[in-house]
Amino acid sequence: xxxxxxxxxxxxxxxxxxxxxxxxxxxxxxxxxxxxxxxxxxxxxxxxxxxxxxxxxxxxxxxxxxxxxxxxxxxxxxxxxxxxxxxxxxxxxxxxxxxxxxxxxxxxxxxxxxxxxxxxxxxxxxxxxxxxxxxxxxxxxxxxxxxxxxxxxxxxxxxxxxxxxxxxxxxxxxxxxxxxxxxxxxxxxxxxxxxxxxxxxxxxxxxxxxxxxxxxxxxxxxxxxxxxxxxxxxxxxxxxxxxxxxxxxxxxxxxxxxxxxxxxxxxxxxxxxxxxxxxxxxxxxxxxxxxxxxxxxxxxxxxxxxxxxxxxxxxxxxxxxxxxxxxxxxxxxxxxxxxxxxxxxxxxxxxxxxxxxxxxxxxxxxxxxxxxxxxxxxxxxxxxxxxxxxxxxxxxxxxxxxxxxxxxxxxxxxxxxxxxxxxxxxxxxxxxxxxxxxxxxxxxxxxxxxxxxxxxxxxxxxxxxxxxxxxxxxxxxxxxxxxxxxxxxxxxxxxxxxxxxxxxxxxxxxxxxxxxxxxxxxxxxxxxxxxxxxxxxxxxxxxxxxxxxxxxxxxxxxxxx
Amino acid sequence: xxxxxxxxxxxxxxxxxxxxxxxxxxxxxxxxxxxxxxxxxxxxxxxxxxxxxxxxxxxxxxxxxxxxxxxxxxxxxxxxxxxxxxxxxxxxxxxxxxxxxxxxxxxxxxxxxxxxxxxxxxxxxxxxxxxxxxxxxxxxxxxxxxxxxxxxxxxxxxxxxxxxxxxxxxxxxxxxxxxxxxxxxxxxxxxxxxxxxxxxxxxxxxxxxxxxxxxxxxxxxxxxxxxxxxxxxxxxxxxxxxxxxxxxxxxxxxxxxxxxxxxxxxxxxxxxxxxxxxxxxxxxxxxxxxxxxxxxxxxxxxxxxxxxxxxxxx
Numbered sequence: 093x094x095x096x097x098x099x100x101x102x103x104x105x106x107x108x109x110x111x112x113x114x115x116x117x118x119x120x121x122x123x124x125x126x127x128x129x130x131x132x133x134x135x136x137x138x139x140x141x142x143x144x145x146x147x148x149x150x151x152x153x154x155x156x157x158x159x160x161x162x163x164x165x166x167x168x169x170x171x172x173x174x175x176x177x178x179x180x181x182x183x184x185x186x187x188x189x190x191x192x193x194x195x196x197x198x199x200x201x202x203x204x205x206x207x208x209x210x211x212x213x214x215x216x217x218x219x220x221x222x223x224x225x226x227x228x229x230x231x232x233x234x235x236x237x238x239x240x241x242x243x244x245x246x247x248x249x250x251x252x253x254x255x256x257x258x259x260x261x262x263x264x265x266x267x268x269x270x271x272x273x274x275x276x277x278x279x280x281x282x283x284x285x286x287x288x289x290x291x292x293x294x295x296x297x298x299x300x301x302x303x304x305x306x307x308x309x310x311x312x313x314x315x316x317x318x319x320x321x322x323x324x325x326x327x328x329x330x331x332x333x334x335x336x337x338x339x340x341x342x343x344x345x346x347x348x349x350x351x352x353x354x355x356x357x358x359x360x361x362x363x364x365x366x367x368x369x370x371x372x373x374x375x376x377x378x379x380x381x382x383x384x385x386x387x388x389x390x391x392x393x394x395x396x397x398x399x400x401x402x403x404x405x406x407x408x409x410x411x412x413x414x415x416x417x418x419x420x421x422x423x424x425x426x427x428x429x430x431x432x433x434x435x436x437x438x439x440x441x442x443x444x445x446x447x448x449x450x451x452x453x454x455x456x457x458x459x460x461x462x463x464x465x466x467x468x469x470x471x472x473x474x475x476x477x478x479x480x481x482x483x484x485x486x487x488x489x490x491x492x493x494x495x496x497x498x499x500x501x502x503x504x505x506x507x508x509x510x511x512x513x514x515x516x517x518x519x520x521x522x523x524x525x526x527x528x529x530x531x532x533x534x535x536x537x538x539x540x541x542x543x544x545x546x547x548x549x550x551x552x553x554x555x556x557x558x559x560x561x562x563x564x565x566x567x568x569x570x571x572x573x574x575x576x577x578x579x580x581x582x583x584x585x586x587x588x589x590x591x592x593x594x595x596x597x598x599x600x601x602x603x604x605x606x607x608x609x610x611x612x613x614x615x616x617x618x619x620x621x622x623x624x625x626x627x628x629x630x631x632x633x634x635x636x637x638x639x640x641x642x643x644x645x646x647x648x649x650x651x652x653x
Numbered sequence: 654x655x656x657x658x659x660x661x662x663x664x665x666x667x668x669x670x671x672x673x674x675x676x677x678x679x680x681x682x683x684x685x686x687x688x689x690x691x692x693x694x695x696x697x698x699x700x701x702x703x704x705x706x707x708x709x710x711x712x713x714x715x716x717x718x719x720x721x722x723x724x725x726x727x728x729x730x731x732x733x734x735x736x737x738x739x740x741x742x743x744x745x746x747x748x749x750x751x752x753x754x755x756x757x758x759x760x761x762x763x764x765x766x767x768x769x770x771x772x773x774x775x776x777x778x779x780x781x782x783x784x785x786x787x788x789x790x791x792x793x794x795x796x797x798x799x800x801x802x803x804x805x806x807x808x809x810x811x812x813x814x815x816x817x818x819x820x821x822x823x824x825x826x827x828x829x830x831x832x833x834x835x836x837x838x839x840x841x842x843x844x845x846x847x848x849x850x851x852x853x854x855x856x857x858x859x860x861x862x863x864x865x866x867x868x869x870x871x872x873x874x875x876x877x878x879x880x881x882x883x884x885x886x887x888x889x890x891x892x893x894x895x896x897x898x899x900x901x902x903x904x905x906x907x908x909x910x911x912x913x914x915x916x917x918x919x920x921x922x923x924x925x926x927x928x929x930x931x932x933x934x935x936x937x938x939x940x941x942x943x944x945x946x947x948x949x950x951x952x953x954x955x956x957x958x959x960x961x962x963x964x965x966x967x
Contacts, residue, residue: 299791299832315681315792316949351957397948399900402714410718415788437950447951452681452792455951484957491955514955541830549823599831602778605770 104640107633114630128551131559135543137566142540144300144533147188148525149579150287151228154279157198157206159235160259165268170196173272179290185300185533187293191283192579195272198232206232206256211240212508215250224253227521227581229286231255231279245506247282252517255282285501286518288525296530300537316451317495320530322593323364323416324494326352327454328486329408331375334427338461339472342423344369347479351487354513358520359494361585362527366416370409377424378403381433387442390426390433392458397435397448400456419493420454421486423477431462447485455489457482487514496523524585531588532572538595539565546604558598565594678937680794680835683944684787685710685720688769690801690810692726692761697740697881698872700728702800702842702888704750705742709895710796713943721772721787723759725801725811735879742884742892744876758785766816773797773824775833791832796840796941800888803843805866806851822852829855836929838941842887844869847923859906859929859936863887863913864920871919886918900943906933 156169172194179187198206205217224230234240234256241248241258248256259278284290295314318324328348332340348367356365379400381390392400410418426433435443435458449455459482465473491510496519501507510516539562546552572587687710689703707722729738729751740751759768771777772787789795801808807815828834839860841849846862853860863870863885872882873889884892890913898904910924910933926933939945 315679315947319790394948394950398946399714401946401948402716402900402944405718406716410783415783415786435950443950443952445951445954448948449951450681450946450948452790453946457951480957484955485951487955487957488953489951492951509956512957538831545827545830600775600777602771602776605767605774605776 100640103633104637107630107637111630111634114626128553130546130552130554131556133543133546133554133559133562134566135547137570138539138543138562141536141566141569142184144185144536145188146186146529146532146573147190147577148288148293148529149190149192149577150283151225151579152191152193152279152283152287153224153228153230154193154195154275155198155202155230155232156195157232157234157238158203159237160233161197161268161271162266165271166197168268170194171268179293181294181297181300185297189288193279195268202232206234206238206240208240211248211250211256211506214240214256215248215252215254215508218254219250219252224517226524227579229253229255229283229518231257231282233257233259233275236260241506244504246278246504247506249282249286249501249505249507249518250516251508251511253286253521255286257282281502285505287522288529292522292526293529296526297533299530300533316492318417318419318452318493320527320534320592321363321417322589323366323414325410325414325416325418326356326365326367326490327408327410327418327420328367328369329420329422330369330371331404331422331424332371332373333376333425334429335373335472337428337471337473338425339474340371340425340461340477341474342477342482343479347483351480351483351514352490355487355490355515358513358515359523361582362520362523366414372407375404375407381430387434390430391436392433393436393440394438394448401450401453417452418454419490421489422454422456423482424456424458425461425475425477426458428462428471432460433458434460445485445488447489449489449492452493454493455486457485491515494523495526496520521581524581528572528576528581528585528588531585531592532569532576535565535569535588535591535595538592538599539569542595542599552604555601555603558601558604561594561598561601565591565598568594678794678836678931678940679792680940681792681947682789683715683719683794683796683941684789685715685796685798686723686772686787687720687796687798688723688764688800690725690764690799690808692811694728694731694733695881696726696801697728697879698884699800700724700726701740701742701750701884703798704740704755705748705884705888705892706798706840706895707755708750708752709892709898710942713895713898713939714900715942715944717754717756718784719944720756721758721785722756723764723769723772724757725761725764727761733880741876741879742889744874744883746876746878756784762811764811766810766814766820769810769816770820770824774827775831787833789833792835793833794836794838794941795834796838798840798842799849800842800885803841803845803849805845805848808841808843808849818849818852821849822854825853825858826855829857836931836940840891842870842885846870847925850925853925853928856928857930858925859933860925861909862923863918865923868920887913887920887922890917895938895942898938898942900939900945902937902939904938906936906938909938 172192175191175193177189179189181187201221202218205214205221208214208217218232230253232254236258238258240256246258250256257278259275298314328344330340330342330344332338348369352367359365377400379392379396381392384391404422405420408420435446435448437443445457446459447455447457459477461475464475491514496515508516510519542562546554568587568591572584572591575584575587687703687707689699691699703722703724707720710720711717728734729740736746738751739746739749742748742750772785775787777786799808801810803809806818809815825837835857837858839850839858841861842863843849845864845866845868847865850860850862871886873884873886875882894909894912913922915921
């Protein structure tokens with residue numbers, strides 16, 4: 093009897109200790125080993141960034157020339173004012189535009205410059221005197237009687253960062269405040285053209301804000317230009333469908349160096365560019381042009397242009413090594429039979445540039461060479477292509493595709509032609525503003541959606557390098573927002589580029605693939621064969637121990653009674 | 654100066670016309686991801702399905718650089734193919750859908766669930782070449798076509814693994830979060846195909862399937878010389894429908910929903926448009942199957958005739 097009792101107690105002790113080991117050691121061990129490694133992410137900072145609050149600051153200098161202010165008004169200058177404008181785009185995005193405006197009178201050298209015969213020369217001499225830093229503007233207010241600007245023009249926008257504003261005389265303006273108040277709407281209009289405007293910035297935020305189709309023009313603008321990318325590839329292609337008749341020579345290297353490279357160098361803070369070129373022989377257009385008797389030339393009408401690109405694109409080579417967006421510029425020289433070939437617009441008029449472009453793809457120009465030779469020449473004819481003319485068209489298309497030019501200026505404005513680099517300084521500033529905002533918006537969206545994704549799917553492994561990228565993206569974003577507030581445009585753009593690179597690298601890291609979705613029935617199917625055979629004896633013995641203990645207690649109770 | 658002003662005015666006028674064209678669909682480029690998930694010779698029809706959609710999509714204008722074609726097995730060069738280097742879609746060998754300019758991006762064992770999801774979400778290793786990537790942006794319309802053997806809520810890959818409808822829906826949501834598509838058309842030709850699009854929750858997705866849950870999709874006709882079934886019914890009639898479409902066609906999605914009614918298909922094709930913003934009647938077939946480019950006339954030109962003089966001025 094005693095040995096049976098000892099046996100039973102030993103059995104009870106064994107069952108209890110096994111259960112204890114399973115619960116105390118086994119369960120935590122299983123939990124730890126089936127846990128996925130998730131490095132720490134700055135979740136609170138990311139959540140702060142989700143509510144995007146940007147402040148864009150620009151420094152504006154308004155210089156009054158002689159004849160625009162009275163002596164007593166002059167005494168109050170120089171004067172500094174700050175204007176702020178709020179723009180709530182949606183519930184998560186709010187913008188503030190801040191202009192620090194400094195009003196002063198013109199110096200003697202500036203007066204000399206403003207006395208030049210025409211606006212272009214005045215602009216040049218003003219630039220020689222002082223160079224405005226990136227992101228700032230100078231507006232010169234000239235008297236109504238000045239002959240610098242033609243009759244119907246009230247604003248002249250120069251090639252750098254200056255504008256000439258001619259305002260009708262206000263006779264009743266006695267104090268400086270009244271004069272400034274009178275000038276305010278005109279200055280605002282100039283700033284909207286030369287610096288950031290609501291429309292531009294809203295378009296730049298299109299990643300965050302899926303705004304509903306209200307303004308058709310702004311949608312066309314946002315669809316035309318390429319999205320912000322750290323680099324672009326530009327490919328120039330010469331299409332020669334008729335090598336038997338035309339032997340074409342184009343100095344593409346020299347032309348790209350002389351005409352295109354200055355623009356790309358000027359835009360280097362925005363993105364990196366690489367240029368290559370190719371020649372395609374026997375490349376036809378794929379569309380049949382009609383012969384027009386009135387003009388004795390072949391015409392391509394606007395509707396058929398859409399079908400030109402696809403057959404050609406299949407044969408174009410491209411750089412396979414990079415994932416950067418590609419801009420294609422094609423120069424098509426029609427074959428001898430179909431020369432001359434002109435493009436017709438919707439109103440059946442000839443297009444002067446003889447070129448068309450496709451949004452986010454590139455441009456095509458048709459170059460007629462029938463004027464280079466007479467009917468009696470011996471084929472093939474050697475032809476040297478006039479690269480200046482060709483590059484003029486390609487440069488204009490490049491400006492459109494990169495988002496440099498968006499809307500035409502309001503009436504009464506005269507914009508200077510863009511100069512040898514193809515890009516005015518203020519246009520570059522405007523592009524930098526919208527690119528910074530776009531980069532910041534895209535980077536915040538990427539980081540917040542990545543954080544949300546990692547939160548939702550508990551099974552994804554977060555490695556240390558991803559956590560590092562995310563942290564560096566968050567830091568760069570905070571710096572970029574701070575620099576934008578301070579008005580340092582160059583640094584803001586640089587930080588925003590770093591932020592977007594880090595956030596894209598983190599989001600598209602190959603290790604973040606979620607292949608660990610287990611439906612519940614599969615989870616049961618895996619665990620039951622492993623744990624059930626082990627748990628059943630333990631549970632049964634625990635139940636037996638409990639029922640025996642209860643029985644013993646009942647016996648003891650009975651004995652007491 | 655006057656010329657510049659005139660150009661500005663001309664530019665203004667053009668805006669009115671072209672803005673109307675842009676406004677209708679909102680996309681500037683097209684991509685296609687065509688996947689065949691079955692291997693072995695007796696699944697010849699799935700490869701033929703994918704290749705016939707590939708052929709239509711190329712004919713309507715999408716270039717190879719914008720098509721990701723994944724074929725899990727090689728039928729054209731299979732040892733059991735009596736006519737090597739061909740894949741036929743009609744009996745009596747009428748139409749060779751393999752052609753001579755096929756570009757297969759993922760072949761054989763490269764077609765896995767992991768690679769498929771990597772292509773969709775963009776999480777590819779940095780060494781992946783351009784042709785194997787889906788480089789779409791927020792203005793891309795993407796056509797995704799899947800075919801193979803499937804069941805209620807899953808699609809079988811390579812006879813060894815499967816992708817579930819939840820994973821697919823999550824992948825599309827990740828694409829939406831990163832704005833990798835403007836609109837998505839999802840077509841699936843498998844048994845119980847409608848179950849695969851039940852779980853979608855991202856906006857701008859339209860889905861078509863060849864059969865409802867509980868129904869099997871059937872194959873079309875066997876060819877006695879080749880010895881296998883050549884095509885599935887749904888894709889066969891889809892191909893017939895697409896052969897009538899040309900790049901300037903105005904056929905819309907409502908016509909596509911009518912393809913292969915129960916009398917021809919034996920199964921009931923289904924579709925889902927509740928996540929799609931536009932009305933299907935206004936969506937052109939070529940918005941997804943073709944690549945009609947938007948075009949604008951270049952009205953402004955930069956005057957570059959005297960670059961050297963201007964450099965001296967500085």
